[in-house]
Amino acid sequence: MDHLTQMSRQHNLISKVTAAFFYSIAVAIALNFFWHPGGIYASGVTGFAQVVQTLTERYFPFVLSTSIMYFVLNIPLFFLGWFKIGHRFTMFSMIAVLLGSIMMHLIPPLTIKFDPILCALFGGLINGAGTGIALKSGISTGGLDIAGIILRKKTGRSFGTINIAVNLVIVALAGVTFGWIHALYTAISIFVNGRVIDMIYTQHQRMQVLIVTSQSRKIIDSIQARMHRGITIIHDAEGAFGHTEKTVLITIVARYEIYDIEQIIRKNDPYAFVSITETVKTLGRFKEVEVD
Known part of the structure; x- marks a missing residue:
């Protein structure tokens, strides 16, 4: 067991x-191949x-590069992530x-x-894919990803929605400082980035599973042992076709756990x-999988 x-x-x-x-490769390609040449600003930090x-x-005799500032601006958010x-x-x-800073x-x-x-x-698209894969692997890309995860735990809103809302500041900055055409392109890029993140990073999406079964005890034991999920049990259900006694089980799982619960049901x-x-929304207790 120790070896495993x-x-x-x-x-x-x-x-x-x-x-x-x-x-790191994705954000560097997005920045240096598309955003920088197109005069477009990325989301977040x-x-x-x-x-x-x-x-x-434009205004100083020295230049603070994006690659350096990307790491420096993330430092205070690392402290937030460390404790929260x-x-x-x-x-x-x-x-x-x-x-990411090195690759930039x-x-x-x-x-x-x-x-x-x-x-x-x-x-x-490219940055959203890189960010989504990182989040799905249990890490963040720093910056607003850390703030977004904390806010998602508090509010229950999707990660991409929070990301887009916060990044309206970037759009306004791009418009006021560099022209509103840049704000439009920046808004488009941020929207695409957020949607791609939501498509890939599905850990926060919750699914309701309703099971009508004659083997309720086996399924309940397997779900609780393997997935540690609460289950609501409705006894004395009856199938209309065969008039056989059934039990209805209702549980809430994260989307990425769907495969596991399907395997449990097929086996039992x-x-x-x-x-x-x-x-759409859950009230009450739902065990959030820890990322630490």
Whole structure:
């Protein structure tokens, strides 16, 4: 068992570092291939770092590059993540941000300029994919990702929605400082970025599972042992076709747990009727999986 546990931890470590590296490549490509050449500002801390670089280029005798400011602006948010989310989570987030900062510096910007709309779309798509994969692997990309996770736990709103709302500040900054055409392209990129994050990072989406079964005890024991989820039991249900006695089980799971619960049901009662629907909102106790 100790050997299996060690192997599992090693696999988890490799997957997190790989996700951090993938994100660093994605954000560097989005920034240097699309956002910078297209005059578009990214979401979150990356966008603020771009604004700092542009302001120092215009009004100061020195330049604070986006790659450096991206890491510096994340430092206070690492403290927030350390105390509010978890130490292990924050450590991997620091690795992702450090790698991202390095890749922003190492990958040179393109000299070819694309249509700004294409820059907005592809920049948001690539960065959103990198961010979503990082979050799904249990790490963040720093900045508003950390703030978004904390706010999501408090409010229950989707991560992408919070990301878009906060980044309206970036849009306003782009419009006031650099022209409203830049604000439009920035808004498009931020919207695409948020939608892609939501499509990939589905850990926060909750699903209601309704199970009509004649093997309720086996299914209940398996769910509680493997998934640690609460279950509501409705006894004395009757099937209209065969008039056989059934039990109805209702539970709420995260979307990424759907595969596990399907396997449990198939193993214990392959003839069970199952309905799975997306839950808009839950009140009461729901065990949130810890990212630490």
